[in-house]
Amino acid sequence: MSNHTIAVYGASGFQGVLVLTELARRGLTAVLVGRDADKLKAAAARAGTPDAELRVAAVDDHSALVAAFQDVDAVINCAGPFTPTGDRVVAAAIAAGTHYVDTCGEQPFLRHVYETYPAAAESAGVTVVPAATDGGIPGDLLAHLLGDHLGPLAELTSVHRFGGETAMSRGSLRSMLGIAEAMTDGGVAYVDKAWRSGPFAPLAPVPLPGAPEPVALAPFPLQEPISVPRHLAVRTVRGAVEESTRALFATPLTDETIATLPVGPDAGQRGAGTWTIVLDAVAEDGRRARGVVSGPDTYGTTAWTAVAAAQRLARGTAPAGVLAPAQAFDPADFLSALAPFGVRWAIEDR
Ligand SMILES: NC(=O)c1ccc[n+]([C@@H]2O[C@H](COP(=O)([O-])OP(=O)(O)OC[C@H]3O[C@@H](n4cnc5c(N)ncnc54)[C@H](OP(=O)(O)O)[C@@H]3O)[C@@H](O)[C@H]2O)c1
Known part of the structure; x- marks a missing residue:
């Protein structure tokens, strides 16, 4: 090599x-x-x-x-x-x-x-x-495989979930602070073959792996609505997180507060964290499939x-x-x- x-x-x-x-x-x-x-x-x-x-x-x-x-x-x-x-x-x-x-x-x-x-x-x-x-590559790749599986898609919804302790680096917190408006209104989704800016209508709760009840979702500025329409026949691509996750990010920390935090999660916190991307697809002919990709340690991934x-x-x-x-x-x-x-x-x- x-x-x-x-x-x-x-x-x-x-x-x-x-x-x-x-x-x-x-x-x-x-x-x-x-x-x-x-x-x-x-x-x-x-x-x-x-x-x-x-x-x-x-x-x-x-x-x-x-x-x-x-x-x-x-x-x-x-x-x-x-x-x-x-x-x-x-x-x-x-x-x-x-x-x-x-x-x-x-x-x-x-x-x-x-x-x-x-x-x-x-x-x-x-x-x-x-x-x-971790947020930009696995979901985009799995979306493509869902398209291979179902054919042309009417709708794709990507939900990014985090498990364990949600410990973020200072750099991530600064990045979130810089796009606070997009995080509040849901950013951009791909709707009826065009990129459109939020605010968007609330999304219906969905059953998610390991959750006893359908989970409330909030539109969120994820990567898949921007990347997936470039390689998949799809009419609509939305990004979402659990409403409880969006609530955590609702009031971004100030630069001054971020400067007082550790530079990033330590090895123990990283090892205890998990990420999961759930992709729900509806084909143009009405068939449905779900893709799930998950792993440990967002920064390691x-x-x-x-x-x-x-x-x-x-x-x-x-x-x-x-x-x-x-x-x-x-x-x-x-x-x-x-x-x-x-x-x-x-x-x-x-
Ligand atoms: N899934 C995801 O979306 C994901 C996952 C992981 C990381 N990230 C992103 O990765 C980025 C880095 O995170 P981090 O935790 O490593 O942040 P960090 O510890 O604050 O490091 C930022 C780095 O960028 C450099 N830098 C920042 N602004 C600069 C400028 N104007 N000119 C030159 N260099 C500059 C800094 O240089 P100095 O040391 O000289 O200040 C430092 O090397 C963040 O935007 C984070 O959101 C995203």
């Missing part, structure tokens, strides 16, 4: 260090990129790779960013919040001719990347796959998915452009590759 070199922008953050650790575990060479040399050095040590190469590049220094990305095989951008500055990292990766993934969970940024960069990425021969996270995605792009087999996960990767193959990390998936008729 070739030893690809992967640049990690925002390498000094909580998610960045997990990504560095996963790159090392796979025997891939990491180049740490960010705005602060001391923080990058400390991150390299935390990841157990103290001799890794460091490159300092501020996000608003286009030439430095392009130079930092020029001779690597792919970039993993972990520098959130993405909405204010992520654009510059995408543009620099494309200018450097280097494939790009990120750990973004901000629906407005995801949509922006899909709408802004396809032509530039195609002409540069670069593949861009935004939202290579994000490190595995982002690195697995970057490694696949580095092999150069995906087409150029801004692609949804199911356009860049074989869905069943990618999901199966996550099995050693405890990721399980299944589709059942209903």
Whole structure:
């Protein structure tokens, strides 16, 4: 297997260090990129790779960013919040001719990347796959398999659930603060073959695995309404979380409060956490099926998915452009590759 070199922008953050650790575990060479040399050095040590190469590049220094990305095989951008500055990292990766993934969970940024960069990425021969996270990749891939199973879909509803202690990193909380409006009104859904902004009508309660009663849902700005219509014949795609989860996020913490919190969940909290994505599909002919994909440790899963995605792009087999996960990767193959990390998936008729 070739030893690809992967640049990690925002390498000094909580998610960045997990990504560095996963790159090392796979025997891939990491180049740490960010705005602060001391923080990058400390991150390299935390990841157990103290001799890794460091490159300092501020996000608003286009030439430095392009130079930092020029001779690597792919970039993993972990520098959130993405909405204010992520654009510059995408543009620099494309200018450097280097494939790009990120750990973004901000629906407005995801949509922006899909709408802004396809032509530039195609002409540069670069593949861009935004939202290579626990929330962005498994649900998109499973949605594609549901489409294979049922044929053209009238409706797809994705519900993201979290189990165990909901411990979030400071970076995640800052990202949520930056998209508070979308989180309140449900963000964007794909309705009757067009992307539409909330607020949306309440969703009917649904039976969910392990819940004794049908569960109340709230529309939520997830990734699937943005990514899935790019590769599936589907009329409507909605995102939702349990109403009780949305209530937790209803009043975002302030920047001042976030700064007082731990940088992220510790290993015990990460190990106790779980994530589940439930996809309910109704075919145009009325048949129904449910896909469920679940796993442990949201931040660990994000490190595995982002690195697995970057490694696949580095092999150069995906087409150029801004692609949804199911356009860049074989869905069943990618999901199966996550099995050693405890990721399980299944589709059942209903
Ligand atoms: N499922 C999901 O949606 C999912 C899962 C996991 C992670 N994420 C996202 O991943 C992102 C990172 O999370 P985290 O916990 O690692 O955050 P973090 O610990 O705050 O780290 C953020 C990183 O980004 C860098 N950064 C931020 N703003 C920058 C700027 N303007 N210029 C240059 N560098 C900048 C920081 O550099 P300094 O150290 O120099 O400040 C740091 O390296 C968040 O947006 C989070 O929401 C999403």
